[in-house]
Every structure is written in C-alpha cells, then in structure tokens.
Amino acid sequence: MTVKINENYLLLKSSYIFAEIAHRVDKYQKEHPDADVIRMGIGDVTRPLPKAVVKEFKNAVDEMGQADTFRGYGPEQGYDFLIEEIIKNDYTPRGIKLDNDEVFISDGAKCDTGNIQEIFGLDNVIAITDPVYPVYVETNIMAGRGGPMGEDGKYQGLVYLPCTEENDLVPALPEEDVDLIYLCFPNNPTGTALTKEQLAKWVNYAKENDAIILFDAAYEAYIREDNIPHSIYEIEGAKEVAIEFRSFSKNAGFTGTRCACTVVPKELMGYDGEGNPQALNPLWNRRQTTKFNGVSYPIQAAAKAVYSPEGQKEIKESIDYYMKNAEIIRESLTNIGLKIYGGVNSPYIWVKTPNGMDSWEFFDTLLDKAHVVGTPGVGFGPSGEGYFRLTAFNTLENTKEAMNRISKLSF
Numbered sequence: 183m184t185v186k187i188n189e190n191y192l193l194l195k196s197s198y199i200f201a202e203i204a205h206r207v208d209k210y211q212k213e214h215p216d217a218d219v220i221r222m223g224i225g226d227v228t229r230p231l232p233k234a235v236v237k238e239f240k241n242a243v244d245e246m247g248q249a250d251t252f253r254g255y256g257p258e259q260g261y262d263f264l265i266e267e268i269i270k271n272d273y274t275p276r277g278i279k280l281d282n283d284e285v286f287i288s289d290g291a292k293c294d295t296g297n298i299q300e301i302f303g304l305d306n307v308i309a310i311t312d313p314v315y316p317v318y319v320e321t322n323i324m325a326g327r328g329g330p331m332g333e334d335g336k337y338q339g340l341v342y343l344p345c346t347e348e349n350d351l352v353p354a355l356p357e358e359d360v361d362l363i364y365l366c367f368p369n370n371p372t373g374t375a376l377t378k379e380q381l382a383k384w385v386n387y388a389k390e391n392d393a394i395i396l397f398d399a400a401y402e403a404y405i406r407e408d409n410i411p412h413s414i415y416e417i418e419g420a421k422e423v424a425i426e427f428r429s430f431s432k433n434a435g436f437t438g439t440r441c442a443c444t445v446v447p448k449e450l451m452g453y454d455g456e457g458n459p460q461a462l463n464p465l466w467n468r469r470q471t472t473k474f475n476g477v478s479y480p481i482q483a484a485a486k487a488v489y490s491p492e493g494q495k496e497i498k499e500s501i502d503y504y505m506k507n508a509e510i511i512r513e514s515l516t517n518i519g520l521k522i523y524g525g526v527n528s529p530y531i532w533v534k535t536p537n538g539m540d541s542w543e544f545f546d547t548l549l550d551k552a553h554v555v556g557t558p559g560v561g562f563g564p565s566g567e568g569y570f571r572l573t574a575f576n577t578l579e580n581t582k583e584a585m586n587r588i589s590k591l592s593f
C-alpha cells in the first residue's frame with residue numbers, strides 16, 4: 183500500500199479512438215458478414231521492404247553469425263557508416279552541414295519525439311498544433327507538464343495552436359509565451375505542409391522568443407512541391423533553435439523494422455537555473471548513452487541500403503505508388519464536392535465532414551453506406567472535430583474501389 187504511482191498517468195485520456203474504431207467495425211461486420219470493408223484509416227505502410235534493403239539486412243545477419251564479423255554492442259548513437267549516409271544524402275545536398283555527433287540513430291521517431299522532453303525542465307510551456315500526433319501531448323502529460331484535461335478536451339497546461347478551415351490548417355504563432363513547440367510537417371493527421379516562408383516565421387519566432395522547435399519530419403519523403411522544405415535546417419539559423427526527427431518508417435517501410443534518427447545541433451542551447459546557456463547535444467547524448475543501447479547492426483546495415491541506387495529507386499516506386507492513391511482520393515472526393523486538404527506532399531487526406539456532421543457521424547456513414555473505414559479527426563485533438571482522415575496506405579485496387587463507393591453517395 184506504500185508504492186505510489188506516477189499519477190500523471192491517470193490524467194491521460196484513454197486512447198479510445200482506435201479501440202472504438204475496431205469495436206464499431208467488428209460490430210458492423212458481425213451484422214453484415216458479406217460487407218467487404220476497406221480500411222483507409224491505417225497510418226502504417228503496406229508495401230514490403232525494398233529488395234536492396236532486405237539483401238543487406240540478410241548479409242548483416244550472416245555477419246553476426248561468423249566469429250570474425252560478429253558485432254556486440256554498437257555505439258549508442260549509431261554506427262558512423264549510417265550516420266555518414268544520412269548526412270551525405272539528406273543534408274549535404276540541401277546545403278546543411280552536420281557533424282556525425284549531431285546525428286543520433288534510434289529505433290523510431292515515436293520514441294525520440296516522446297523521449298526528447300526529458301532533457302527539458304518541467305516548468306517549460308509546451309505548444310502543440312491541434313489536431314496533433316498524440317505522442318507529443320501524452321509524453322508531456324506523463325512527465326507532469328500538462329495538468330488535467332478541461333471540458334473542452336484540452337489539457338489545461340498546454341498551449342493549443344488550432345489548425346482548421348479558418349486558418350487553412352496553418353497554425354498561427356502563439357500569443358502566449360511558449361518554450362517548446364512541436365511542429366510536424368508534412369503533417370500527420372492533416373497531410374498539409376508548410377512552405378519555406380511559413381516555416382521561416384516559426385524559426386524567427388523561436389529566435390526572438392528563446393523558444394525551441396521540435397520538428398518532426400517523418401513524412402519528408404512524400405514532399406512533391408519545390409517550395410516545401412525537407413528539413414527545418416534549410417531555414418537560415420534553424421540550427422540554433424530546432425531539433426529534427428527523421429524516420430525510415432514511412433519512406434522505406436521500416437515501421438516493423440525500426441530505424442530513425444534525431445538531429446541535435448551543437449549550437450542549440452537551453453538554460454540552467456542560473457541562466458547559463460547549456461548545450462542540448464551533450465544532454466541528449468547523455469540521455470541516450472544511459473537509457474539506450476543502440477539499434478541492432480543488421481537494421482542499421484539495412485537502413486544504409488536505403489541510400490544505395492537500387493534502394494532509392496525502390497523507395498521512389500513505393501512512394502509514387504502511395505501518392506498515386508492519394509491523388510485518386512483527392513480527385514474523387516473533390517469531384518463529389520467535399521472539401522479536402524493534404525495528399526499533395528503527404529499520404530494523408532484530411533476531409534472536412536459535409537453538412538456539419540461530426541467526425542463520428544461521418545465515420546458511421548462511410549462504414550454503413552460505402553463500407554470504408556477512416557479515422558475520425560476528433561481523435562487527434564479538439565480541433566479535429568468535424569474532420570476525417572483517410573490514408574493512401576493501401577492497394578491501388580482498394581483505393582479505387584473505396585472511392586467508387588464513396589462517389590456514389592450524396593451528402
């Protein structure tokens with residue numbers, strides 16, 4: 183009776199959304215066993231790992247089974263052979279100079295975006311865009327930064343930056359004084375991206391207000407338009423104010439394989455209690471070396487193969503495939519008069535529900551009338567109410583079929 187729990191966990195809203203979706207779909211399928219339900223709610227890739235990646239993955243596993251090539255613990259920060267490929271391919275061509283020890287390999291952007299808050303004080307004010315990838319919110323609640331949830335569905339200690347039809351899903355700069363700002367572009371769930379000019383406003387805001395941006399670039403590979411930055415460091419001065427998260431999940435199908443990286447530039451500073459600047463790079467290094475033992479060698483070898491010419495060709499084919507689906511979704515929904523966002527630089531399409539339906543009403547309508555499952559926008563935050571997320575992660579055939587069915591509905 184004396185072990186106390188971390189009561190912040192009790193403040194978390196139960197993540198009912200995906201359970202509720204599963205429940206409603208199960209119930210529907212039981213009542214309509216012949217209905218061929220198409221799932222367009224998933225945020226997981228569906229195409230397999232590139233062959234070039236699998237080949238290196240297997241080779242590396244073989245190396246682990248030979249005495250002369252076996253490797254035990256690797257560097258917690260990742261092997262230089264992968265870090266160098268990331269810098270050479272993802273950053274140098276964009277004019278961004280990084281040293282190897284500014285890039286930390288990990289097993290996912292989920293863990294890194296969730297863990298990064300540990301190196302910051304508990305009294306920092308956190309800003310999040312709304313709707314949002316829930317990991318940013320919930321990890322801060324667990325740490326004690328968010329306080330209880332109000333009746334409006336918002337944690338009272340967080341600053342919400344609404345992204346709705348009214349602002350074309352472009353978040354406004356905060357009016358409050360905020361310290362840490364989570365930005366994710368191209369965005370999950372809205373599928374929208376920020377132009378260089380729009381992102382530069384955030385970098386300037388952070389500089390002027392001594393804030394730090396935590397920039398999640400997990401969907402960078404889906405960017406199609408020229409004026410959309412692939413890295414926040416394309417904006418001048420961003421290295422002084424931003425940490426960037428990348429992932430091999432959505433570009434190369436590593437969702438079940440697990441490899442990602444986080445960039446913490448050496449010039450990025452926080453402040454100690456006496457107001458002295460403290461570099462964040464050594465803090466993150468310390469966090470990782472204490473709590474993380476690195477990503478396995480075969481997985482890092484596999485990730486390196488993403489950058490081989492064959493790997494690049496294959497990942498381009500997969501992304502083109504998904505983006506073709508996105509285009510079909512965009513076109514079909516626009517043709518029947520729905521207002522949609524995203525799907526141009528991202529695999530997500532954010533639909534404004536018609537006729538003032540709420541997110542769940544639209545969910546039930548699509549399930550019942552078209553046998554198509556998506557994700558109610560309200561599950562991503564209060565500003566997601568009245569919106570709905572569809573994803574391009576499906577087969578071309580299913581996507582076409584789903585759109586045929588939806589196109590026959592009238593709203």
Ligand code: PLP
Nearest residue numbers: 290291292315370400429431442
């Ligand atoms: N960041 C965003 C915005 C995501 O949508 C996701 C996964 O859906 C992740 C991070 C997780 O990436 P990873 O698979 O590298 O953990």
